[in-house]
Amino acid sequence: MTNTIHLDKTRRTAFSDRQILDTLGKVFGFSEFRPNQEGIVRAILEGRDVFAVMPTGGGKSLCYQLPSMLLPGTCMVVSPLIALMKDQVDGAKANGIRAACLNSSLKPEEQASVRRDLLAGSVDLLYVAPERFALDSFRQLLGQINVGLAVVDEAHCISEWGHDFRPDYLSLSALVELFPDSPVAAFTATATPKVQDDILRKLSLREPCTVRASFDRPNLFYDIRFKEKLADQLVQLLKDNSGRAGIVYRTSRKSVNETAAMLQSKGFRALPYHAGLNDDDRRRNQEAFIRDEADVIVATIAFGMGIDKSNIRFVIHADLPKSIESYYQETGRAGRDGEPARCTMFFSRSDIPKARFFIDTIENETERAEALDALQKLVALASTSVCRRKTLLDHFGEAYRRENCGGCDICVGTRETIDCTVEAQMLLSAVARTEQRFGAMHIVDIVTGSRNRKILDFGHDRLKTWGVGREKGKKFWKQLIDELLAQKIVARAEGLYPALYLLDKAVAVLKGETTVHMARAQEQEKKPDKAGRGTAEESCDRELFELLRSLRKEIADEQGVPPYIVFSDRSLRDMASSFPVTAEAMLSVPGVGEVKLERYGRRFLQLIRRYREEHPESSFSP
Known part of the structure; x- marks a missing residue:
């Protein structure tokens, strides 16, 4: 039977817009929220449970890291990503958050140090693995600290309908019983509606604020x-x-x-x-x-x-x-x-x-x-x-x-779209004339006029469709079959012999009542292109950007952290576009908060000032 951990907490007070936005700017270096973040943050601060489906890169970590700075007690994040936890902790610390992790990768003395900090109330953000959460000894530790917020990251792992089910996640169904006075928030980047329903059922969230953000990643x-x-x-x-x-x-x-x-x-x-x-x-x-x-x-x-x-x-x-x-x-x-x-x-x-x-x-x-x-x-x-x-x-x-x-x-x-109705009729006719008993490669061999042993043994070289498409290569015919499968004009049988067979739409194609179009690569695809690169990369000063990258790498090596924890590429590109030379201007760069300005700002400002002096012809914002 699950024990309930009752918390003797002070009554949660409302947080003003000023407090929330000040924390967003000073800690994380942003002047405004990304889509859906503000609603999630406010729901958590009001004590509500939350379930959020947000795409990777949508900023879900901020949704619980910001409340961890305002709510009393410790925010506990359950995550399967042990290899990632150190970087998550380093990233949070770089923003001035008192963060730690507790997992099997830590030495016994390191684990003991984290426990002491937890009991002393000096940890705002704690990352743990689901295996750790399931341990009785850890549950006893939780009973001695104030957990102001419990977070389930990668929440799809609790669903057997998900693509990454993990049995250890099933223990998380106890969260709402363990912390009846604290909000529980669950986040995932991938969940079909079926998986979403399963997650909500298994976690038993209490009238949660449910956010299903767009899965679109425009970048x-x-x-x-x-x-x-x-x-x-x-x-x-x-x-x-x-x-x-x-x-x-x-x-x-x-x-x-x-x-x-x-x-x-x-x-x-x-x-x-x-x-x-x-x-x-x-x-x-x-x-x-x-x-x-x-x-x-x-x-x-x-x-x-x-x-x-x-x-x-x-x-x-x-x-x-x-x-x-x-x-x-x-x-x-x-x-x-x-x-x-x-x-x-x-x-x-x-x-x-x-x-x-x-x-x-x-x-x-x-x-x-x-x-x-x-x-x-x-x-x-x-x-x-x-x-x-x-x-x-x-x-x-x-x-x-x-x-x-x-x-x-x-x-x-x-990709160009071409009308290939006639060619589709050739394929469909070949499938019909061979009684829908053969696979895709055999059908391709028929229309391209192959004289291999299988074709001759079955007498398929005597079919009216034999050789009708020999002027086109096998690559074309393979792609066309893929298109017919995708458009549900034909289907492939299951089992050891995946023969093609006609679906209802094939009749309309054969009668000429509907057309078939297929996308194929144009020649320029083989040439270097800029698709997927944006104006931010093209407009910034590339030489300065590379110098900033080198400095970032130097600082990261000194501190033993990945470079992106110092500053993101986005921050560096903004610096290489706006040329900030004062602390106030640096704070306007996305991702530069007060803690990062204090830790890293001086060296970056020195580099930008020097570059600006040496390259007076470069464009910059005054």
Whole structure:
């Protein structure tokens, strides 16, 4: 039976607008809230439970860090990201928040020190893992301190319907009983309506303020390309993003090692990351990336949950992710600072059988069916000619109203849409004439006029559709089949023999009553472009920006923290645009609060003044 921890707390008083905005400016360095932040902060300060779905980079940490500075007692944050906790604590401390973490990575004497600080009431913000929360000894410690706010981060982990279910999270259902006098707030970046309902039910939140922010990440550019010569494609993309931080995701450890070695041989500062590396190598590679000592990390999906690097400028999926939820979360690691970033996926039909192989090994029939459904939705996203952003948002139950998002390959025209109704009729006819018993590759072989043994054995070289599409390459026909699958004109049978079969819409296509359009890459896609880069990067003084980056790295190394904890790229770009030379002007830079100004401001101001003297021709705000 769960014990209830009753708190002898002073009555919570209302907080004025002045108190809230002063804390926002002095601690975090912002003059205004991002969308949804203010409503969440005020609800927590009023003592209400909160459930918030906010996209990665939406500023959810501020929603509980700011109240932790105003509410009496300690704000306890339960998070699965042990590898991230130190950086979270360092980031909070850099803003002047009394923060600590309590997890298995700490030495016994370090854990004892945190406990003493908690009992002394000198910790505003405490990060713990769910495994720690479940321990009786920790529950006893909680009974001796004033927990003014309990937070569940990555709340989707409590749902068995979510893409990252963790059994340890189920113990968090006791939070509202343990802290009946304190608000409980749950946050996640990815939750379908079904997962949201499950989270609310399991946490038993008390008439919560529920916020479902837009899943749209306007600063991210979505780009899906047909995978051809992958090594060459990766090299070109990394050249286009020279000097920028990025992640390349691969599905297997072998492909991670091979890709990292290939990129290193081409002169890129790239490192591998996967569960097969020993702990020291994995930690060393991750820290090199976080500290800007490596530009690119090539990784399996084991990488990402443990980092909070805000200046990742690109994420590349060289293989298919597991699901749209996984894709959204993994691409969400780019552009957390709100600056433009690019998300590129390379897609090939040859990736599908690999994914099916792992799905077929799932013993539970329900889980296998869900994994297969997730794969089909992902293939539809990769294959469709519809705006990528609209397709993503539709998946999470959000309607995208604009006709052109201006932030994906479909909408900016690096894909052209062509009418391929006649070619679709050729394919559909081939499927019908072979009695819907054969897979995609065999149908492609028929229309391109192959004379391989299987075609001859079945006599399919005598079909009227044999060879009708030989003037187009197999790549075209494979893409067209993907489009027909995405548009639900054909479907693929389950099991070992995934034969294509016609759906109702196929009849209308065959009769010429409806048309089929397909998006395909234009030639300019192979050229370097600026899609996904914004005016902020182009308008700032690049030379000054690089000097500021070097100073940031120097200070970060001195203090043993990642560079983005000192200042974000966004802050540096603003400095390189506005040329602040006084403390007052520096405080107007986004992300520069009073504590950071005191700690770092003098050295940055000295650099900017010197640069301004040496480059009088540079433009700056007086």
